[in-house]
Every structure is written in structure tokens, then in C-alpha cells.
Amino acid sequence: MTSRHRGGIWIAFFGLVVFGSVWAQEPALPPGLGEEESEEEETEPQKKTLADRLPAGLNGFVEARIGPRLRSDPAHSKNVTLAEARLQMAYDRTWRHASLETKGDLIFDAVLEDVETDLRSFRLTFRPAGPVDLRLGRQVMTWGTGDLLFVNDLFPKDWRSFFIGRDEEYLKAPSDSLRIGWFPGKVGVDLVYTPEFESDRFIRGERISFWDPVAGGFRGDAMPLAFDRPDDDEVSIRVYGNAGSYEISGYGYTGFWKSPGGFDSITMQATFPRLDVWGASVRGPLGPGIGNVEAGYYDSRDDPQGVDPFTNNSEVRLLAGYELELAPELTGGFQVYVERMLDHDAYRVNLPAGKPRDENRYVLTTRITKLLKSQTLIPSVFVYYSPSDRDGYLRPKLAWKRSDRQIVEFGVNLFFGRDDFTFFGQFENNSNVYAAVRFQP
């Protein structure tokens, strides 16, 4: 072999290597960019899911959920707070200028030994062209900046569902209202009119026992709290807008204390005294996270001087919160909250017996959420702790989205406190653990 030949071979070899490496590295052109444009659509046969077979607009789930108590409660005959099967059906329909959202639950409840229905939503939304939206009917509403603490949100809450470990969506109860949204420009106005007062689904004993200060003991399922609920109307208003990245809102409410805020010593019934609330909030970026402050003045209109020990004092409620990403897929949220009684002296002087409430009730909260396995495994914990009441409430939870069709949940509702009569402490005997499995189309 001559040197000339050898050179040729080497060149060919190098050529191959270079060409080969380029050929291996350089990505092929995708359909649409390549030489041969394939006009034909590549339609991969998609697996037909149940959702595809359902009529458009139909949705829902079936769920089984059980929650045994962590300790026996002398005030309750059953050792579970929760044992139910639930079917939720939702149907939505839209037209050009309107839409209808309906959602209802059917619950087979082994604790109350009953079959219940809970209409969550039956709402028509009208979108007449222009700056007004009308939303009429049964609906769940939320506003304000708190995380599981509410200052200016006077829409009904379902504390029973919250404390026994139902899905967090059930913390908010629906009300039959007309919501008008007006958007004249940079500012939005929301006006909510509820013709008949919708109270919280408050703790009255049948599932969760509580401290009855009048009786001086716990009340459970043997004799749930009797109450007298007004049927007058309530009105909520919010005016809001953005200043750069900051959201600023003003709020007003006129109606009644949403959970019993009074007691009628003649009829021995819990009452809902009149209440007006005025407040404001700001939320926006602060350092690496999101900060918020919110304040509300609670005007207890049936007892302006605060002299009636059986009617809630007027209060100021203040909240400051901060949420940030602590690490990838790990967020932390922290809140400081205070409720200050405005006529504490008058309340103390007139209190006939029992230990008076503190003038200020402080609550600190922490929320930690971690997203694992592509956000399908989500351990989280939410803690309420009151340094003034020396009580608290721990809510650890593990949510596992096993697939698009199946969700499994485990959690604990753990109440603790030094005294029987404080807000969280009174629920100590109701601590529970729960598990749920949900199937959806």
C-alpha cells in the first residue's frame, strides 16, 4: 500500500467519523419542517376514557371516607366522627351570554344514620356585554387574603366538615345569593345580596362535642345545641383593584354573626346577633414571597356598649401572612392573627360566672406543603396555635393522586389545649384520623 493510498483511506475514515458524528448528533427535522411535508395528520388512537363517554358538561365523583376518633368522647356514643359514601354530580352548560353550573352531593352517612343531599351549586351566570356580570342562585363564595383564617369573608363556612376531615372544598358552604360584579375600569366592585341569612354550619354537638359555657359542661350528640336563626337578609360588598403587583381591597358586610354570637337565657337558645363588618386588605410580593395584611372591624350592633355578656363584643381582627417557596416543590406559609374585644372591661364586669375570655386572642398558623412524584404525592401540614389560649389544632394530610381517576387521602385532625373552654381546646376529645378514596371519570 502506497502512502498516497493510505492517506486516502485516512481521509475517508475521518470523513466517515466526522460525518457519522454529525449525523448522530444533529437532530432530525420534525414533521412540518422536513423535506417531505406529510400533509396527513398523525392521529394516534387515544384511549377512550370514561370522561370521553360522558355527555359534555357532566362531571362528578364517588367517594368513601371514614374517620375514627383518636380517643373516646364521653359526650358521644359513636367512636367515629365520619363514615360516609358520597356521590357528587355536576353538570355545566354554557350559552353565548350565560352559563349554568350545577353540583349536588348525595351522602350516605353512617354517623347520623341518614341519607342527605347537599346542593352545592345551582348558579346562572349572565354575561351581558359590558362591565356587569350577574351570578344568581346557589353558590359558594370566598374572598379575603387569609389562609384558613377569615376576617372579611362573611360567607358561610362548614366547620363540621372541616373538623371531621372532609375534603377542604367543604369548608365553604353554599348560600342562595345574587352576586353582581361591576367592572367600570381599573376598579372592580362585587355586591352580594343574600335574601335569607345563611349561617355557618357551626358546631352544635351532633358530631363534634364542644364546651357549653352556660351549662358549664360539654355538649354532644345527646342534646345538640338549640338555636334561633334570623331569616333576614345580608349584604356583602368588596371594592378591589391592583396597584402594580399589589391587590388592594375594601370590604363591607351587614348581617349577623355567622356562628352563634349570643345566647338567649330565657329560651335557652343560641342566637345570631346583628353584625356589621368593615375592613381592608393588601396582598402582593414581598421579598422572595407573597405577603398579605388584612383588618376588619366587627361592629356587634345588638350590644354596642359590650355590656351584655351573652352577646359578642365588638372586635377588631387583624391578620398578617407570608408565603414563600422554601425549596423546590416545598412551600411554607405563616400567619399571625389577633381578635381584640373592644369592650372587654364592660364584658368582665357583667359576666355572671365562669372564666372570662382574654381581651386579645392570638393565633399563629403554619402551613408546609411538599409536592412529590410529579405533584401526585402531596404531604402537607397546617397548624393553628394560640399562645394566649394555649391551645391548637394540627392538620397533617397526605394526598395521593394514584391516577387521573383515583385519589387517596389520609389525614389527622388533632386538637389540643390546656383548658376545656378555649376555642380549639374544647374539641380535644374530638381528635380524629381519616382515610378516603375517591374515583372520578
Add this chain to the structure above:
Amino acid sequence: MKRLMVVLFSSIAALSTLAETPDVDRIVLETNRVVYYQGDDGRARATMTIQDSKGRTRIKEFTILRRDVGDGDGDQQFYVYFHAPSDERGATFMVWKHLDKDDDRWLYLPALDVQKRIAATDKRTSFAGSHFFYEDVSGRRLADDHHELVEETDTYYVLKNTPKDPGQVEFDSYTMWIHKTTFIPVEVKFENGGQVYRTAKVLGVKEIQGHMTVTKSQMTDLRTGGSTTMDYASVEYDVGLTEDVFTERYLRNPPIKHLEAKK
């Protein structure tokens, strides 16, 4: 003579292309425009198929609306409405993307009627549980990287991008194969410690209203073997999305006319 002319012309053509090789900044700007800024606004229905290392798939469907704020490739607004899975249906997500400060992000959950604000410091976290990051969906600031043209082939400009602040990101660099005529980044490889660990591939392109548009792409995490395929259907540009669509009004009350695909 004819042959000579052909040779001459092709030489001139070759020379002129050579002379016309755009500088790195132009390639970067043009690529960014093609991927994120076509038209004044845009709309698409996306199907995201998320596959884990064991081959199990989950599917998310959403409609994404995008509007450019002002002229030039600057701030943008995004609105995402989830159609599936069932438990996420009706959830909406809104981003105001800023070039000079952190983005503003909101999430609305219809079951609770709650509108949350989301801290947006880390843009390199998963978008909706997929292998795409927020930054892959809404774009990475050009000023965050050094860009270098490392190779030019017949088909591609090969660009190597190195972060100016390596502490902010999980990669050491990423290399883009940018199609020379359309400026579509056909493949992107992210490297860390000399290893490619994450790749983005364009799997389908269509011309829509005169804009070359990526209609199918895939992100693969080579460490776990998981990948996400994104299919964009009913893509439309210059829909006429107004500023108010990207406000709390529509976050809570979705702009239905923009969410249903035109037949």
C-alpha cells in the same frame, strides 16, 4: 457557459448566506420571538401527556391564552383554564410575566371560589406536575444567559447558553439546535456536570396564519426516564384578547368564548 453561470450564481448565493449568518443576538431574539411572541396574542388547546418512568400516563387538558403587553418582545400575560383531569376542571391560572421583576401568578380554585396568589421566585419548577417547567411554558429571560454560536450546519444554528447566575438554575448549560430558516429550536439539551439530563424536542410544526408554530413537543427527564408530550390543537393568533381577560374578573368567571375551540 450556462454551467459557469450556475456555478457562479451558487457561489454567490453561498457567499451571501455566509455573509448573512446572523450574529448570536439576532438568532436568540428571533428564536425567542418565534417560540413565544408570534402575533399580538394567541390561543391554543393543549393536551399534556405526562408519563412516568414506569410508563404510567396522566393527561391534563387546558386552554392557554396569551397576550403581549405593549410593542416588542416584552411583558406578557397568560391565562390557563384546565379542562381535565376531573378534579382540576375549572381551575384557572394566570401569569403576568415581567422582564424586569418576578412574575405575578394567581391560581383560582372553583370548588372553594378561592383566588390564591403564588410565590414565583423559582421558575424552574414543574408546570402542573409535568416535565415542563414554568419557564419552558412562558419563556426564559434572554438576559439571564450568555449565548454562544458553537456550530452552524446546513440545517441548524447550534447555540450554547450558559447562565449568568448558576446558583439560580439546575443546569450548567443548554444547547439549542435552531432550524435556520424558521428559527424553531428543534432540540434543546440541558447539561449538568458534563451530562445531558433533560431534553426538549419539537415533534411537529405547522404553519398557522403565516406563523410557523410548534404543535407538538416533548420534554424528557433522562435521569428518571419520565417525559411529557404537549400537543397544541386549534392554535389561533390575533384572537383579539383584551387586557381585562387577564384580571380577577375572568380568573373567577372564565371568558368562555375564548375557551371553546372554533369548529
